[in-house]
Amino acid sequence: LTSVRYPLLKRGNFSFLSDRHLGFFQSILSAHQVLTDELNDLSGYNVDWMRSVRGSSRLVLRPKTTEEVAAILQYCNVQNIAICPQGGNTGLVGGSVPVFDEVVLSLELMDEVISVDELSGVAIVQAGCVLEKLETVLHLSNLALPLDLGAKGSCQIGGNVATNAGGIRLLRYGNLHGSVLGLTAVLANGQIMDCLNTNKKDNTGYDLKQLFIGSEGTLGIVTQVALQCQPKPSSVQVGFFGLNSFENVLETMRLSKRNLGEILSSCELIDQSSLECVTTQLELRSPINNFPFYMLLETAGSNASHDAEKLNSLLEILVNNGTIVDGTLAVDSAQAKNLWELRERISEALACEGYVYKYDVSVPIRQFYQLVEDMRIRLGNLPIRCCGYGHLGDGNLHLNITSQEYNPILLNRIEPFVYDWVCQERGSVSAEHGLGLKKRDYMEYSKSPTVIHWMRRVKKLFDPNNILNPYKIFPEQSSTD
Ligand code: FAD
Known part of the structure; x- marks a missing residue:
């Protein structure tokens, strides 16, 4: 099987969903936690926010507890069923939707704020909690989130952790590697990894929770997060x-x-x-x-x-x-x-113009705007617009180019030029959105072969059967890798 939109991609050797599999999921979850109606239920889960990646999953599972997630993964691992974890589905790199028929594991019913401690500022939350809801609850205790982003009405804290989301407060509070004190993750084999530390300091060995921050659903499912919140500014x-x-x-x-x-x-x-x-x-x-x-x-x-x-x-x-x-x-x-x-x-306004070629890069601050100017000269009047905006204080540029519809000639003018440009400046080809499906082939512009080799080894260790978000993050492996 080959994806229509991604003709070079091949479906992995995973099991096809059978009535027996479905029967198992229905036996451990309630009816409203198992969605199979393609017409009424599944379409929203199969397409991303940008409407540029579309999968064909036939099943969405909506667990409510860490234990339910564990039971699902344990079964999928044994049965060789591929999974696509999904939070608020606001990701911009096609990581949150299936590519083929992966089972969607949606965290949306795990939306409880478990506890908020005003004194320490620590909130413990289920991963599916929408960021804006958490913000509202925190305000009642005079606390504020250490992160904020335009998608906060839909994105979930688990999705934020899985993408190591940046946003408009990173300049002040740093990224989630600092603000997440602990988390619970379920591994591909169903094991529950309890790293739900709430102490500010904890140097007892390797800090494994960091591996899940920014892993885009490829190493485990984040089910609970302990977040260091901040006093609400008056x-x-x-x-x-x-x-x-x-x-x-x-x-x-x-x-x-x-x-x-x-x-x-x-x-x-x-x-x-x-x-x-x-x-x-x-x-x-x-x-x-x-x-x-x-x-x-x-x-x-x-x-x-x-x-x-x-x-x-x-x-x-x-x-x-x-x-x-x-x-x-x-x-x-x-x-x-x-x-x-x-x-x-x-972002929303650009999407109204038709097709958006989106680049989220880190560049040295002096060169921040040069990329936009160089790109404009290169593209001439091919696109509708070539513009730049972003988190200047963090050196994070959002370069966006629009055209009425997808235009391969325009794309060939943009890429790989944009990646070569960023690489030459020793920037990052993905500053805060991650690699997902759309940027996975460009990892090598920002990471050395040795680093990629060790990332692959970590993935193999945590998910030997590659059931968690296959086709994401890593470029297709050549026979010489
Ligand atoms: P999803 O999109 O559902 O998933 C994202 C990835 O995480 C996928 O790979 C998915 O498989 C994985 N995942 C989701 N939940 C889990 C989980 N519980 N466990 C394991 N893996 C999981 N991003 C920024 O960094 N900064 C911004 O300023 C910013 N602004 C945005 C503004 C708009 C208008 C939009 C639409 C997006 C913006 N984004 C921004 C991108 C996006 O909102 C973030 O990447 C966000 O963190 C994604 O969260 P989500 O819950 O929607 O995750």
Whole structure:
């Protein structure tokens, strides 16, 4: 069997789903946990958020407990049934949907917030809990999440952990390798790996939980997470500024980090083309227009007058020396939300234009925007748009190119040029989205053969039969590997 959309991919030698298999799953789960209706139930699980990867799974399993996940995996391992773990299905690299007929293991019914300790700031959560729901619960205890992203209304904490999601707070709180104190994972053979540590410090041997953070469902199913949360900031300021050159952008970032210090919580970049897309496609209103670059700065602190003083004195410097030309500060949370939408809904706006060629790269900060400019020259008027935005403060650029429909000529102009460019700068071809299916063939641009060899050995150790998210992360192995 060969996938229609991915003609070079071959189905692995896994079992085909039989009535006997189905009977087993129905014997250990209730009826609403086993979905088989292709027309009414399965389609949403078979297609990704970008609608660019489509599988043909005939079965979705929705366990409610770690033990149910363990029973499913133990059986699948013995029966050689391939599994595709799925969280909120907001991933952007085609990792969360089956490629062929893998059984979808959805975590959506495991959505309980198990405990929140206001004193230590530790929350223990089932993996299927939607990020926004967790945020709402944490606010009741005056706590805040250490991560935030545009997909928070749908993505799940387990999916965030599995992708090591970055987002708009990474600048302040670091990535999930630091914020996840512990987790429970079910291994391919059904064994439950209890790493649900809640201590801030734990140096008793290898920290195996780290392996699951960013493993994209290939090493185990994350079922519970212990997260170090942060005190909810009582004062939040959001500013949106227009700048005339990328040098001014870098200067604004440099001085913001230096002068705002510990209260700087976001430092985002939007270029003119990205802003134009979000304002025209989604009819959002921008308070300022006609600048080549825009920056969104956010501070989060505990003392409103102290924070305002810091931001105002920074802005005085930047406006007086002509670095920032125009801008606005949100006066309330509704305005702050509107400003954030200009940044967070760009992905959605781009998708309205047709087909999106999406690149999520880490590049040295001085070269951050050069890639967009080089790409524009290279593509001429082939695409509708070639734009750049992203987490400037973390050196993470989202380069996006759109065309009315999928165009192989355009793709050949973009790739492998984009990967060679990033590799030459010693950047990363996947900064925060992971490799999934769509980026797996480009791993070698950021990782050496030795590193890839050892990654494969880890995968083999944890999942010798390759039942967990096959076809993802690793490039197809050649006979000489
Ligand atoms: P899914 O998409 O369902 O799955 C992602 C991967 O994790 C798949 O490989 C899947 O098999 C695996 N997986 C899911 N759950 C589990 C589990 N419990 N155990 C083991 N494996 C599992 N990403 C960022 O990093 N930063 C951003 O700022 C950002 N912004 C976004 C904005 C929008 C509008 C959208 C649509 C996406 C954005 N993303 C961003 C990408 C995406 O939201 C993240 O990758 C997110 O962490 C995926 O979570 P999910 O629950 O949707 O996982």
